[in-house]
Amino acid sequence: MLTTDVGLGNQAILTKIDKLRELNVGTIVPLPQLIVVGDQSSGKSSVLESLTGFSFPRAAGLCTRYATQITCCRDLRKSVAISIIPRPDADESLKSQLLKFRFHSTEINNHELSEVFEAANKTMGLRMDANDDNAGVGAFSEDILKIEISGPEHAHLTVIDVPGIFRLPTPGLTTESDVVMVQNMVKSYMKNSRTIILAVIPCNVDIATQEILRLAEAADPEGVRTMGVLTKPDLATEKATQNMVLDLVLGKRNKLTLGYCIVKNRSADDNASTMSERHAAEKAFFMAPPWASVADRCGVTSLQARLRELLMDISKRELPHVRAEIEKLLHSCKLDITALGAPRADQGSQRLFLGKIASKFQGITQHALNGYYTGDPIFKSEPSLKLATRMMQLNESWSDLFLEKGHKRHFDPQWDDEEVVSSLHKNDQHPFKISLTKHPELSDIICTDEYDCPSPSEGPIIDHVKEVFKSSRGPEIGTFGGAILATVFEEQSEKWEPLALWHTSRVIALVHDYICQLLDKLCPDTQVKDQLWSTFLDEKLRDAYRHAMGHARFLLSIEREGRPTTFNHYLNANLQKKRKERMSKSFKDIAVPLDNDENDLYIPVEKIDEYVLNKDNAQQICDDIVDTLMSYYKVSRKRFVDTLCQQVLNHFLLDGDEGPLKVLSSESIMSLEPDQLEIIAGEDTASKRQRQNLAQEIERLEAAIKVLRA
Structure with a gap:
C-alpha cells in the first residue's frame, strides 16, 4: 500500500x-x-x-x-x-x-x-x-x-x-x-x-x-x-x-x-x-x-x-x-414542518391549532377592512387581499354606473346633466375583473351572469307620462293620485333590481375569494382546510351570503314596490326648483326685447295671460307628475345606493357579527364539538408520516x- x-x-x-x-x-x-x-x-x-x-x-x-x-x-x-x-x-x-x-x-x-x-x-x-x-x-x-x-x-x-x-x-x-x-x-x-x-x-x-x-x-x-x-x-x-x-x-x-x-x-x-x-x-x-x-x-x-x-x-x-x-x-424542511403546526393528537392541541388560524385570520381581516396594509406583510405579497380598497373601487364604479344608466328613460336633458356631468366617468366602471362562476358553491345564491346595463332610452319622458296618466287617472280634479307616481317610478327604476343584485353578487364573490385565498395562506395543510370547509365553514358562509342577497331584494321591494314616501326636504327643494325652471323657460319663450336689446327682455302682461290660459289641466298635471317623479327619483336613488352599501355590503358582508368574515373566529372554534375537532384537525396517517419523515430529515441535516x- x-x-x-x-x-x-x-x-x-x-x-x-x-x-x-x-x-x-x-x-x-x-x-x-x-x-x-x-x-x-x-x-x-x-x-x-x-x-x-x-x-x-x-x-x-x-x-x-x-x-x-x-x-x-x-x-x-x-x-x-x-x-x-x-x-x-x-x-x-x-x-x-x-x-x-x-x-x-x-x-x-x-x-x-x-x-x-x-x-x-x-x-x-x-x-x-x-x-x-x-x-x-x-x-x-x-x-x-x-x-x-x-x-x-x-x-x-x-x-x-x-x-x-x-x-x-x-x-x-x-x-x-x-x-x-x-x-x-x-x-x-x-x-x-x-x-x-x-x-x-x-x-x-x-x-x-x-x-x-x-x-x-x-x-x-x-x-x-x-x-x-x-x-x-x-x-x-x-x-x-x-x-x-x-x-x-x-x-x-x-x-x-x-x-x-x-x-x-x-x-x-x-x-x-x-x-x-x-x-x-x-x-x-x-x-x-x-x-x-x-x-x-x-x-x-x-x-x-x-x-x-x-x-x-x-x-x-x-x-x-x-x-x-x-x-x-x-x-x-423547517418551513414545511412549521407549516404542519404542532402535533394534533388530542382535543387541546387540535383546538389550539385551529384557534391560531382563526386568530390570525381575524387579525389580517381587520387590517384589510381598515386599510391598514402595513399591519401584516401578507398584503405586500398578496395585494388582492386589500379588501377595503377593492370594495371602495367596486362601490364607486357601481354608484357612477347607477347614476348614469340606472333610470329607464332619460329625464329632462338639463336635469340629466346636472349631476352626471360632475361625477360621470369619475371612476372606471370595471376597476378589476371578478369571476362570478369561479366558485360553484355560490351558483345557487348569487347571479352568475354579468349584467351589461343598457343606456336610458331617448325621447321626452313627458310623452310616456301622458300615456300612463290617460290609462291610470282617477277621480282627482286638478291633481294626480299616488298610484300614478308609484307606477311611473316602478317602471323608471326597473333596472335597479339587476344592477343591485349583480353588484351584491360581485361583492359576495369578492369576499368569498378573499376568504379562500387567505385560508390557503394560513392553512397549507390541504386536508385540514378541506375538512374545515366541508364540516364547518361552507354552510355558515352560504347562509351569510343568502341573508345578504335576501336583504338586497328586501330593499328593492321597499323602494320600488311600496308607496313612494320620503320626509327628506330635498324632495320639495328639487320640486320647487324644477317648477321654477319650467316656468322660467316658458316665460323666456314669450319674452320680447326692450328697445331691440336682446339682453334686456320683458314679458307683456297679455302674454302672461296667454301662457296661463293656453295650458290645459291635463298638461299641467302631467308636468307636475314629471317634476315630482324627477325629484323623488333623485331622493330615492341616493337613499337606495347608500342603504344597499351600508346595510347589505357593509353590515351583512363585511362588518356584521353574523357576516361571513366573522364565521372563522376564536369563539367559533371554541364552540366546536370534540368529534368536529377530530374530523377537522386530527392528523391522518399520511400527515403523521410526513411529520415523522421531516423530523428525521431535520435531525440528519x-x-x-x-x-x-x-
Missing part, C-alpha cells in the same frame, strides 16, 4: 464526508465519492481488495448483495470495524436492529470474516441460497455495509462497492425484479454528479459488450468523471487483445477524460499470498512487455495515488456546495451541519 500521507487538512475534509455518509445525508444531498462498478465476475472484488488491503471472504454470494463502503484511515494500530448504515426508508424498529450490528477487531482471519458477513446478511434479512423458502426475504438490500480499516500502512481513502450488474436471474435465488433492482441501485449511485465512477472491465472480453460502460455513459455522457479499470491482463494472451488494451490506456480508443488503468488480480486459487507478495508479483508482471510501455498507468499503487488525488480534488471543490445545499434543504462546522 502507498504510505504517503494526505495531510491533516485534507484528511479532515475526507473524514467529514465519511461522517456525512454515515448520517445517510448522501441519500438527499449528493456527496463526493468513489464508486466501483462492474459486471459480475469482472474482478471488482479483487480491485477493492488491492485498493484497501481488506481481504473479502471468498465464499460465493458474500459482499455482493448491497453497497459496501470501505474507508481506509492511517493509524498506529491495526483495526477493522464493521457496521450497517440503515436504508433511508427503514422504520424505527428495523433501524434500531440494523444499528445494533457492530463488529470490531484488531486481528481477523478469513473464516471469522465470513461469519461476520453471514451475520450481516442475516441482520439485513437477505436470502442467500435457494433453500431459503421465505418468500418475503429479498436477495439484495438497500442497506450499506460499512467497513473501516485502520493501520500504519494506510492512507485515507473511501470507496463504495455496489453489487455487480447481471442480466439473468438464478432460479431459486434471484429474480427478474432483482436484476432491475441492482441496475437501479447502480444507476442511482452513478448519476450523482459528485461521483467518480471506477468502471471495472476484464481485459479478456470485448469492451463493446460490457453493460457497465453503457450505464456509465448514460450517467456521464461527457466522460469527465469515469475512469476505466482494466483487470485480468494475464488472461489477455493474444497479441490483438493486448494491443486493444494498450490503445485504451494510451487514449487511442478512449472516450474517458480520466482514462484507463490496469491492475492484476490474484488468481481464484490464491488464498495464501500476502498483500505485499501480491504487489511484488503485480510489479514484476507489468515490467514485462507489452505492459512496460504504459507502466505509469499500471498497478494498484498507481491507481491508489490517482484515486486519492481525484477524491481530494472533487471533495475540496464540492464541499462548499454540499454545505450550501444542506443548509437550504434544512431551511426548507442538523447533525450534518455540526459535522461541517467542526
Whole structure:
C-alpha cells in the first residue's frame, strides 16, 4: 500500500464526508465519492481488495448483495470495524436492529470474516441460497455495509462497492425484479454528479459488450468523471487483445477524460499470498512487455495515488456546495414542518391549532377592512387581499354606473346633466375583473351572469307620462293620485333590481375569494382546510351570503314596490326648483326685447295671460307628475345606493357579527364539538408520516451541519 500521507487538512475534509455518509445525508444531498462498478465476475472484488488491503471472504454470494463502503484511515494500530448504515426508508424498529450490528477487531482471519458477513446478511434479512423458502426475504438490500480499516500502512481513502450488474436471474435465488433492482441501485449511485465512477472491465472480453460502460455513459455522457479499470491482463494472451488494451490506456480508443488503468488480480486459487507478495508479483508482471510501455498507468499503487488525488480534488471543490445545499434543504424542511403546526393528537392541541388560524385570520381581516396594509406583510405579497380598497373601487364604479344608466328613460336633458356631468366617468366602471362562476358553491345564491346595463332610452319622458296618466287617472280634479307616481317610478327604476343584485353578487364573490385565498395562506395543510370547509365553514358562509342577497331584494321591494314616501326636504327643494325652471323657460319663450336689446327682455302682461290660459289641466298635471317623479327619483336613488352599501355590503358582508368574515373566529372554534375537532384537525396517517419523515430529515441535516462546522 502507498504510505504517503494526505495531510491533516485534507484528511479532515475526507473524514467529514465519511461522517456525512454515515448520517445517510448522501441519500438527499449528493456527496463526493468513489464508486466501483462492474459486471459480475469482472474482478471488482479483487480491485477493492488491492485498493484497501481488506481481504473479502471468498465464499460465493458474500459482499455482493448491497453497497459496501470501505474507508481506509492511517493509524498506529491495526483495526477493522464493521457496521450497517440503515436504508433511508427503514422504520424505527428495523433501524434500531440494523444499528445494533457492530463488529470490531484488531486481528481477523478469513473464516471469522465470513461469519461476520453471514451475520450481516442475516441482520439485513437477505436470502442467500435457494433453500431459503421465505418468500418475503429479498436477495439484495438497500442497506450499506460499512467497513473501516485502520493501520500504519494506510492512507485515507473511501470507496463504495455496489453489487455487480447481471442480466439473468438464478432460479431459486434471484429474480427478474432483482436484476432491475441492482441496475437501479447502480444507476442511482452513478448519476450523482459528485461521483467518480471506477468502471471495472476484464481485459479478456470485448469492451463493446460490457453493460457497465453503457450505464456509465448514460450517467456521464461527457466522460469527465469515469475512469476505466482494466483487470485480468494475464488472461489477455493474444497479441490483438493486448494491443486493444494498450490503445485504451494510451487514449487511442478512449472516450474517458480520466482514462484507463490496469491492475492484476490474484488468481481464484490464491488464498495464501500476502498483500505485499501480491504487489511484488503485480510489479514484476507489468515490467514485462507489452505492459512496460504504459507502466505509469499500471498497478494498484498507481491507481491508489490517482484515486486519492481525484477524491481530494472533487471533495475540496464540492464541499462548499454540499454545505450550501444542506443548509437550504434544512431551511426548507423547517418551513414545511412549521407549516404542519404542532402535533394534533388530542382535543387541546387540535383546538389550539385551529384557534391560531382563526386568530390570525381575524387579525389580517381587520387590517384589510381598515386599510391598514402595513399591519401584516401578507398584503405586500398578496395585494388582492386589500379588501377595503377593492370594495371602495367596486362601490364607486357601481354608484357612477347607477347614476348614469340606472333610470329607464332619460329625464329632462338639463336635469340629466346636472349631476352626471360632475361625477360621470369619475371612476372606471370595471376597476378589476371578478369571476362570478369561479366558485360553484355560490351558483345557487348569487347571479352568475354579468349584467351589461343598457343606456336610458331617448325621447321626452313627458310623452310616456301622458300615456300612463290617460290609462291610470282617477277621480282627482286638478291633481294626480299616488298610484300614478308609484307606477311611473316602478317602471323608471326597473333596472335597479339587476344592477343591485349583480353588484351584491360581485361583492359576495369578492369576499368569498378573499376568504379562500387567505385560508390557503394560513392553512397549507390541504386536508385540514378541506375538512374545515366541508364540516364547518361552507354552510355558515352560504347562509351569510343568502341573508345578504335576501336583504338586497328586501330593499328593492321597499323602494320600488311600496308607496313612494320620503320626509327628506330635498324632495320639495328639487320640486320647487324644477317648477321654477319650467316656468322660467316658458316665460323666456314669450319674452320680447326692450328697445331691440336682446339682453334686456320683458314679458307683456297679455302674454302672461296667454301662457296661463293656453295650458290645459291635463298638461299641467302631467308636468307636475314629471317634476315630482324627477325629484323623488333623485331622493330615492341616493337613499337606495347608500342603504344597499351600508346595510347589505357593509353590515351583512363585511362588518356584521353574523357576516361571513366573522364565521372563522376564536369563539367559533371554541364552540366546536370534540368529534368536529377530530374530523377537522386530527392528523391522518399520511400527515403523521410526513411529520415523522421531516423530523428525521431535520435531525440528519442538523447533525450534518455540526459535522461541517467542526
